[in-house]
Structure formats: C-alpha cells, structure tokens
Amino acid sequence: MSERPPDTRRAFFAMLTAGLGALTAAIAIVPGLGLLAAPLRRAIIRGAGQPLRVAAAEDVKPEKPIRVTAVGEVQDAWQRLDHVTVGSCWLVRATEGAPIRAFSTVCPHLGCGIDWNEKTGNFDCPCHNSSFDLHGRCLSGPSPRGLDELDVSADGHEVLVRYQRFRTGSTKKEPIG
Amino acid sequence: MNTGPVPILQPRPSADRSRPVVPARDWRTSLRIWLEERLGLAGIQNAIMGGTMPGGASLWHTLGSVAAGLFVVEAVTGIFLALFYAPSAQTAWASVAYIQDQLPFGWFVRGLHSFGSSALIVVAGLHLLQVLLFGAYRRPREGNWILGLALFGLTALFALSGYLLPFDQKGYWAKLVEATITGSAPVVGGAVQQVVQGGTAFGNLTVTHAFAAHALLLPAAFAVVTALHVYLYRKHGPTPKWSLTPEQLLARTEPAFPYQTVRNAGVGLFVLSIVICAVASRHGAPLESPADPTSSYLARPEWYALPLFQLRMYFEGPLEIVATMIIPGVVGSLLLALPFLDRAPSNHPGVRRRVMAAAVLGLVALGALSAIAVARDAHDPAYAKGRAEEETRAHTARLLAQKGMPPEGGLAVFRNDPLNHARDIWDQRCSGCHGLVGAGGDKGPDFKDYDSRAWIRGFLENPEGPLFMGTAKIDKGMKSVPGTPEELDALAEMVYAETGAPDADPAKVARGRGLIDQKDCDSCHESDGEGENAGPNLKGRGSLAWVEAVISDAGQGRLYGEKNKMPKFAGKLTPSEIEDLARFVLAQKTGR
Numbered sequence: 079m080s081e082r083p084p085d086t087r088r089a090f091f092a093m094l095t096a097g098l099g100a101l102t103a104a105i106a107i108v109p110g111l112g113l114l115a116a117p118l119r120r121a122i123i124r125g126a127g128q129p130l131r132v133a134a135a136e137d138v139k140p141e142k143p144i145r146v147t148a149v150g151e152v153q154d155a156w157q158r159l160d161h162v163t164v165g166s167c168w169l170v171r172a173t174e175g176a177p178i179r180a181f182s183t184v185c186p187h188l189g190c191g192i193d194w195n196e197k198t199g200n201f202d203c204p205c206h207n208s209s210f211d212l213h214g215r216c217l218s219g220p221s222p223r224g225l226d227e228l229d230v231s232a233d234g235h236e237v238l239v240r241y242q243r244f245r246t247g248s249t250k251k252e253p254i255g
Numbered sequence: 256m257n258t259g260p261v262p263i264l265q266p267r268p269s270a271d272r273s274r275p276v277v278p279a280r281d282w283r284t285s286l287r288i289w290l291e292e293r294l295g296l297a298g299i300q301n302a303i304m305g306g307t308m309p310g311g312a313s314l315w316h317t318l319g320s321v322a323a324g325l326f327v328v329e330a331v332t333g334i335f336l337a338l339f340y341a342p343s344a345q346t347a348w349a350s351v352a353y354i355q356d357q358l359p360f361g362w363f364v365r366g367l368h369s370f371g372s373s374a375l376i377v378v379a380g381l382h383l384l385q386v387l388l389f390g391a392y393r394r395p396r397e398g399n400w401i402l403g404l405a406l407f408g409l410t411a412l413f414a415l416s417g418y419l420l421p422f423d424q425k426g427y428w429a430k431l432v433e434a435t436i437t438g439s440a441p442v443v444g445g446a447v448q449q450v451v452q453g454g455t456a457f458g459n460l461t462v463t464h465a466f467a468a469h470a471l472l473l474p475a476a477f478a479v480v481t482a483l484h485v486y487l488y489r490k491h492g493p494t495p496k497w498s499l500t501p502e503q504l505l506a507r508t509e510p511a512f513p514y515q516t517v518r519n520a521g522v523g524l525f526v527l528s529i530v531i532c533a534v535a536s537r538h539g540a541p542l543e544s545p546a547d548p549t550s551s552y553l554a555r556p557e558w559y560a561l562p563l564f565q566l567r568m569y570f571e572g573p574l575e576i577v578a579t580m581i582i583p584g585v586v587g588s589l590l591l592a593l594p595f596l597d598r599a600p601s602n603h604p605g606v607r608r609r610v611m612a613a614a615v616l617g618l619v620a621l622g623a624l625s626a627i628a629v630a631r632d633a634h635d636p637a638y639a640k641g642r643a644e645e646e647t648r649a650h651t652a653r654l655l656a657q658k659g660m661p662p663e664g665g666l667a668v669f670r671n672d673p674l675n676h677a678r679d680i681w682d683q684r685c686s687g688c689h690g691l692v693g694a695g696g697d698k699g700p701d702f703k704d705y706d707s708r709a710w711i712r713g714f715l716e717n718p719e720g721p722l723f724m725g726t727a728k729i730d731k732g733m734k735s736v737p738g739t740p741e742e743l744d745a746l747a748e749m750v751y752a753e754t755g756a757p758d759a760d761p762a763k764v765a766r767g768r769g770l771i772d773q774k775d776c777d778s779c780h781e782s783d784g785e786g787e788n789a790g791p792n793l794k795g796r797g798s799l800a801w802v803e804a805v806i807s808d809a810g811q812g813r814l815y816g817e818k819n820k821m822p823k824f825a826g827k828l829t830p831s832e833i834e835d836l837a838r839f840v841l842a843q844k845t846g847r
Contacts, residue, residue, distance in 0.1 A: 091513035098520035102527055106328045106367070110335030112360035119359075155339075156346070156353035158659025 124153045129231055129238035133169055136235065138178050141212065143170045143194050143201075145183065148241040165241045167228055168194065168201065172212050178232075180239045181214045181225040189246045192225065201225060222249045302489065304512045310495035311507040312515035315389070318382035319488070320519035321526055323481065325375040328527065329413075330474065332368040340420065342466035344459045345664030347422035348545040352656040355542050362539030369540030370533045372414055374526055376559050379407055387614050390602030391494035397594035399487040402480055404590055409477050411559075416469040418557065422462060422665065424645060427546030428554035430465075431457060436579045457548070497602040544648040545665040553641040555632070562624035586617070677839035680832055684824070688726075691843060695721040699821065706754045706797045707846040712747040729818050733790060736774055746770055754797035787812035802837040 116122075132146040147166040152159050167180045181201070183192045190205035200217060201210040208219030215224045229240040245252040280288075291297055308316065339358065341350040354361040383403065386392055392400035419430040434457075438448035453460025495504055509515070534540075556564050563583065570578040589596075599607045632638045655671035669675050681691075690701035701722045704710050718733040719725040736746065749767025752759035771777050781787070784794035792813040795801050807825035809815045824833060 088513060091517040095513045095516040095520050098517070098524050102324060102328070102520070102524055103331075105527060105531070106331040109360040109363045109367070110332060113335050113354075113358055113364050114338065116358045116361075153659045156349040156357070156656065156660050157662060157664075159662060 122155050127240060127242060129229070129240050130164065131233070131236050132167070132180075132239045133237045134235055135178065135232060135237055138169045138171045138237065140171050140174045140176070141199065143168045143212070145169075145194070146237075146239075148239055150241075165243065166191075167239055167241065168192070168225075169230075169237060169239075170212055170214075178230055178237055179214070180228040180230045180237075181210075182228055182242075182244070184226065184243065184246065185221060186223045186226060186244065186246055186251075187219070187221040222247060223251060226251055300512070303485070304516050306489055306492060306511045307508050308493055308495075308511050308515050309504040309508050310499045311509050312511070312518055313496070314518055314522065315385055315496070316493050316515060317519045317522040318378055318385050320516075321523045322375060322378045322382055323485075324519070324523040325371055325378060325526065326477065326481070328371050329368060329375060332364050332371065333470065333474075335364050336368055337470055340466070342420070342462045343664075344422065344457075344462055344546075345662070347420060347462050347664075349656060349660040349664045349668070351421040351423075351542060352653055352660075355539060356653055356657060363534060366534030366537065366539030367530065370530045370537075371527075372417065373558070374530050376410060376414065378526060379410055383407065384614065384618075386494075387610065388604060389494045390497065390597075390599075390604070390607060392594045393597060393599075393602065394594065396487070396491050396494070399484060399491065400594050401591060402484045402487065404587075405480050406477065406484060409473055409480065413469060413473050413477070414557065414559065416465045416473065419462065419465045420469065421542055422546050423543040423649070424546055424550070424552050425541070425543045425554075427457065427548070428552045429556050429560075430461075432554055432556075439576065440580060441576075457546075494602065497604065542649065542653065543645055544652040545668060547666055552645070553638055555628075558625070561628045562621045565624040565628040589613075673835045674839050674842060677832075677835040680828065680836055681839060684828070685836070688821070690722075693722065696726055699727050700724060702840050702843045704846045705840060705843045706751075706756075707844045708747055708751050709846050710844075711750045711797075712743060715743055715746055715750075727820055729820065731789070732818065733779070736776075738770070738774060742770055742774075746774065746776075750793065750796060753793055753795055755795075755799075781813070785813060787816060789816070789818070791815055797841075799834075799837055799841060802840055803833050806833050806836055 128150055130148040130150045132148050133144065138144060145166060145168055148164045149161060150164045152162050152164060166183045168183060170179050170181065171177075172179075181192075184190075185192050185203040185205070185208060187203065187206055187208055190203050192201045192203055192210070195202045198209075199212065201212075201214075202208070203219065203221065206220050208221035209217040210221070210225050211217055213224075214227055226242075226244045228242060231238045231240075242253050245254050336354065339350060339354050339361070341347065351365070354365055356362070386400065386403065415430070415433060419426045434448050434452050437451065438444045440447065449455060451464060453464045499507075555561075563578070566582065567575060567578040570576075593610070597607060597610055599610075604611050651672070652668050655668045658671045661667040661670050670679070688696050688698040690696040691703055693701055693703035695701050703722075713720070714723050715736045717723065717725075717735050719735075724732050736743065738746070745763050745767040747767070748760055748763035749771075752764045771782070776793075779788055779790035780793050782793040784792055786792055804811065805814055805821070806828070808823045809821040810817070810819040810823065815821075828836065
C-alpha cells in the first residue's frame with residue numbers, strides 16, 4: 079500500500095473518529111430505545127376485560143342511575159394487585175322492566191368523570207359541559223361521540239360489567255389496552 | 256445647514272453585502288459556516304479535542320478519553336434504566352426483575368450498565384497508572400492529579416450506591432457491611448451512617464437516598480469535576496513520554512484531532528466490545544433473590560472491593576479500624592500528596608524509583624489480597640453450597656416474579672409459590688384445628704412429619720395421643736395396636752407403602768399385610784379402595800389423591816364416614832387450592 083498524502087490521511091482519520099464514535103453511541107442508545115418502545119408492543123396494565131360484579135340488580139331503579147366501581151385483579155408492569163378499582167361506570171335502567179345498561183364514567187371528549195345531574199336528568203361532564211341523555215346519546219357540548227357503553231351480563235340477581243377503556247377524542251369507539 | 260432629505264429610511268448595508276464576494280461553495284461548507292456563525296461549534300470542538308500532541312498521538316494517551324466515553328455510556332444506559340426503575344424497598348427488586356426478565360433488551364441495557372461500570376473502574380485505574388508512569392502528576396499538573404483522584408473517588412461512590420439499587424441479597428448485604436463500617440468511624444460515623452441510610456435501619460429511605468445519590472448528585476458532581484479536569488488538561492497539555500528529546504517532540508508533534516481522537520475512539524470501542532462479550536455470555540448482570548434481612552447470606556463485595564474485604568481479615572476486634580479506615584486513609588493521603596512529595600529532577604521513571612516501587616508494591620498487594628480471597632472461597636465447600644442455594648433461590652424468585660409481584664414486593668414474591676399460597680389458606684382455614692410443629696392441634700392431628708414412618712408408627716402405638724386423633728375426641732375411635740416393635744414396624748411399613756412412598760421395603764410390607772387379620776385391623780378398615788367401614792379404607796391412604804379427598808369431604812363412607820368431624824371444603828376452596836393444600840400437608844414430611 080502506498081503512503082497516502084497527509085490530507086487524505088487526516089480526512090480519513092476524521093471520518094473514522096466520527097464513525098467509531100457514532101457506533102459507540104449507537105451501542106449505548108439503540109438497545110435502550112428497544113426498552114423504551116416496550117409499552118408500544120404490549121399492554122403494561124393488564125387485567126381489565128373480565129366481567130366484574132358491580133351491584134345487585136334490584137338496586138338499579140328506573141331513571142335513577144347509580145355510579146358503581148368495578149373492582150378486580152390488575153397487573154401493572156411488575157405488580158399484581160388482587161383487589162383494586164379497575165374503573166367506574168353508571169348503571170342505568172331507562173324504564174321499569176327495561177334492561178340495565180352500563181356507561182363508562184370516562185367522558186369520550188378528554189377523559190373527565192361524567193356526573194349525573196338530577197335536576198335535568200342528564201349526564202353532564204364537569205370539565206367542558208358535554209351533556210348526554212339516559213341512553214348515553216350526546217345532547218350538547220364538544221364530545222365527539224355518545225357515552226361509551228360497557229357489556230353487561232347478569233348472574234342471578236347480580237350485575238356484571240366488563241370494564242374497558244376507549245380512546246378519547248375520536249368519533250370512533252376504539253378499545254385501548 | 257443641510258435641508259436635504261434625511262436618509263433615515265435608507266436600508267443599511269447588511270453584513271452579507273459588506274462581505275467580499277466569495278466563490279460559490281458547496282452546501283456542506285455553507286451549512287458549516289451558517290452554524291459556526293451562530294453556535295461557535297468550532298470553539299466547543301476545540302475545547303474538547305483541540306490542541307496538539309507533542310511527540311505524536313499514542314495509545315498511552317487514550318485512557319482518559321476512554322474512561323470519559325465509558326462514563327457517557329453509563330449515563331445513557333442509566334437514563335434508560337431509570338425510566339423503568341422504582342426506588343423503594345417494595346418495588347426496587349420487582350422493577351429490576353421486570354427490566355431483567357420481561358422487557359425486551361432490558362437484560363442487555365442493564366448488563367451494559369453493570370459491566371460498563373467495572374470496565375470504567377479498570378480503565379480509570381489504568382489511566383491513574385499511566386499518569387504515575389509518565390510523571391504527569393508533577394508540577395504544574397498537581398491540581399489535575401487531585402481532580403483525577405476526586406473522579407476516582409466519585410466512581411467508587413457510584414459503584415457503592417448503584418450496587419444497592421436492585422435490593423437483592425448481594426446488594427443488600429454488601430451495602431449493609433459498608434454502612435456498618437461507616438458507622439464505626441470515630442465521632443461522626445454513626446451520624447453519617449444514619450443520614451446515608453435514611454434512618455437507623457435499612458428501608459425505603461435507604462433505597463431512595465442511594466438512587467438520588469446515584470442518579471442525581473453523583474452525576475452532577477462528576478460532570479463538574481470532569482469539566483475542570485478536561486479544562487486543566489487542555490491548559491497544561493498532555494505529558495509526552497519521558498524518553499523523547501525536545502527536538503523529537505517538535506518534529507513529531509501532531510494535532511490531537513484526528514490523530515489522537517481516532518485512537519481514543521478505537522480503543523474505546525475495543526473496550527466496549529469486551530464489555531458486550533461479557534454481557535452476552537452472562538445474559539446481563541446478575542440478579543439475586545430479594546433482600547432477606549433474616550437470612551445468613553455469605554456476603555462478598557464486588558471484585559474491586561475484594562482487597563479491602565481481605566485486608567479486614569487480618570485486623571480483628573478494635574484493630575479492625577486499621578483495615579477499614581487507617582490503611583485506606585493513609586494510602587489516599589499519600590496519593591493526594593504525591594505531587595508535593597516527589598522532588599525528582601525529571602519525569603523519567605528511572606529517577607523516580609521510590610514512586611515506581613510504591614506503585615508496583617501497591618498493585619502486587621491489591622492482586623495478592625484479591626487472589627487470597629478468591630482462593631479461599633474456591634476451596635470452601637460451605638461457600639459453594641451457599642452460592643448454589645442462592646442461585647436456586649434467585650432462579651425461583653425471578654420465575655415467580657413473572658406471575659406479577661404482590662404489592663408488598665421483595666420476599667413476598669415467594670407467595671406466588673403454590674406451597675406458600677397453600678400456607679396462607681392453611682393459616683386461614685386449617686390452623687384452627689390442626690398443628691404443624693409437633694405441638695398438637697386443637698381439634699385434629701398435628702401434621703409435623705406427616706406420613707413418615709415415624710408418624711405412622713406413632714399413630715399405631717397411640718391413635719388417641721395428643722398429636723393424633725386425641726384432640727378430635729372421636730366416639731369409639733381407633734385404639735392402640737398391640738404388638739411387638741417388629742410387628743408394629745411391619746404394619747407401619749404397610750401403611751407407609753400405601754402413601755406411594757417409593758422406598759417402602761416389600762418384605763416388611765408383605766409381613767404387615769399378613770398381620771392385618773391377626774391384629775383384627777380388618778374389622779374396621781377395608782383395603783380395596785371402595786369398601787366402607789368404621790375406619791377409613793386403607794387403599795392409597797396418605798397419597799395426594801387421598802389427602803385431597805379428605806380435605807374435600809372427609810365424611811365420605813370410604814374415609815371417616817359418620818365418625819368424621821372435619822368440615823367439608825369442596826365448594827369452599829377451588830380444586831386447585833385443595834390440591835395445593837394437599838401438597839402442602841404432604842410436604843410436611845421431612846423424615847423418612
């Protein structure tokens with residue numbers, strides 16, 4: 079191999095310095111990005127989605143929605159919690175004898191907690207004033223869709239709800255997690 | 256007087272227009288000039304890797320930069336780990352086990368961080384030796400020598416604080432010993448220990464303190480001292496090899512960039528690849544079982560602290576402080592004072608014989624102490640046994656952690672073990688009537704050593720004894736079996752064989768079967784597995800299925816029938832809970 083002229087050698091070493099340095103940086107950073115991306119590929123909080131007992135059927139009276147919490151087992155990253163609040167929902171019986179329906183208390187707009195307004199007989203969001211009727215339909219306000227209905231099943235006299243969360247701020251009801 | 260229009264609004268010539276016209280440049284040059292005008296990057300680059308290398312670039316001079324590079328790798332991997340680590344006594348081990356065993360690349364990032372710190376200590380040590388050899392600590396570089404020692408001390412503190420963070424056995428015990436040593440220091444020791452560990456005992460604050468020191472305080476201190484170290488290095492320049500004459504120094508001088516930097520980057524990557532090999536071959540850094548303050552763990556420090564650990568062996572009782580404080584203190588002070596003690600006329604190692612001799616002696620001492628410590632453990636069967644037990648325990652704990660950690664964290668991971676889960680059920684449902692420790696139950700048999708030959712033999716001798724059916728107060732229960740010891744042994748062996756024990760003696764079993772009729776056992780006990788009588792059917796008595804059947808419903812005809820007083824647990828416990836419980840009862844057998 080012939081002697082390179084100094085300028086080429088210098089430029090080559092400069093490139094090599096940058097290259098080796100970049101490789102070192104990549105070794106430190108790239109696996110860490112894999113770690114960082116882990117929550118994109120798997121649910122970090124798991125356990126929702128099971129039917130959970132929330133109330134006795136006779137406690138749900140017509141036009142008197144009650145707010146109930148679903149308590150169940152959750153796995154949060156490394157931890158398993160056997161008895162924690164998974165979420166809460168409104169149980170609604172529109173008329174005497176009508177089936178019980180469950181609506182998530184999470185406002186589909188930006189996720190605030192929906193409240194029952196006894197005076198108007200509507201569900202109101204305390205943050206941005208979205209309003210929903212007893213069937214969960216959006217009456218007014220910025221909410222992009224009606225209240226998110228949850229699957230309800232009965233076990234004898236008990237009401238079971240399959241609690242789920244949905245993406246907020248979109249017109250489509252998309253489950254998350 | 257000038258009454259003409261005042262040229263206020265006339266645009267001033269811009270900076271560009273005032274410049275001489277330059278020939279068209281390519282976009283890279285333009286971009287560089289554009290950035291340079293605004294950010295002064297060349298100045299930064301010059302501050303970090305400018306200057307010249309008198310006598311030329313060399314591998315000798317790579318060590319400081321490699322140490323700095325490794326520190327950056329530690330910082331980057333450390334930030335990624337901190338994104339997933341939760342510092343508290345309950346969550347530390349659990350979150351590290353999660354990083355290590357459940358997150359993709361978690362083991363690699365953690366391994367890089369852990370083995371990288373070892374590499375950093377090695378490279379920093381080599382850097383210190385190179386500075387000693389070259390006489391680079393001498394006038395006017397005394398300040399930089401002291402800053403370098405400070406960085407070495409900070410590195411040691413990084414290692415000490417980082418070691419505790421997983422809160423596993425190794426970290427807990429190593430740190431406990433170090434904390435106790437700190438506490439033994441005169442006057443302030445106790446106070447320092449309490450502040451560092453956040454109280455009089457190890458707990459949540461010990462972990463949060465160690466984490467804050469490791470991830471906030473020490474990095475800030477290290478960054479400041481490193482900046483000063485680099486500043487003084489750039490001010491004084493590198494110390495060339497002693498053998499070069501002034502003419503040679505001039506003739507061979509090269510700019511540090513890129514001739515020295517390319518060597519730095521090359522050696523750095525070489526060291527990093529060794530680290531990666533270590534990480535890959537060990538599948539990341541070790542993680543032992545959760546800290547257990549009640550265990551008798553064979554505590555050993557990490558390799559770099561082994562010499563101090565061994566030194567302590569030679570100073571007992573009140574003299575211990577010689578090994579823990581006085582010798583390290585004297586060595587540290589001598590190192591700090593070295594530039595002021597060394598009055599040699601040149602950098603040549605030949606005229607600094609005493610310094611060189613002390614350095615060699617120190618290295619030999621460190622090596623010898625480590626070797627003795629390693630050799631002693633290597634020949635100690637108790638140490639090997641302790642290590643093997645810990646490895647099994649760690650393996651079990653990490654598998655159980657993947658089922659999800661109980662909120663109490665740490666040792667509570669073992670509750671995920673079916674037997675431990677069964678223990679909880681036992682405590683709630685069974686312990687009211689039954690005993691487990693040989694002290695008898697309140698209303699039923701004690702299961703200490705249940706189903707062993709000794710337990711069965713004891714039952715046959717005195718079924719209504721306090722350890723057996725006595726406390727149940729069964730109406731017309733079983734009476735003591737009369738017979739010679741040999742006969743009772745044979746009967747016990749026969750019953751023992753029904754448990755499914757593989758080590759039953761067939762000859763004795765046959766002899767026992769022959770005695771059934773003679774001892775009138777069969778007037779109360781059937782042995783076909785189906786038949787009902789006053790006492791339980793002997794077929795398969797004490798097997799897993801049999802114990803499960805008893806727990807489910809001991810009042811079945813082939814079991815205790817109408818004489819039964821034990822509640823039925825079928826329906827109250829799930830079949831898998833009953834199975835776990837049966838295994839738990841059978842696991843009480845420790846004897847033969």
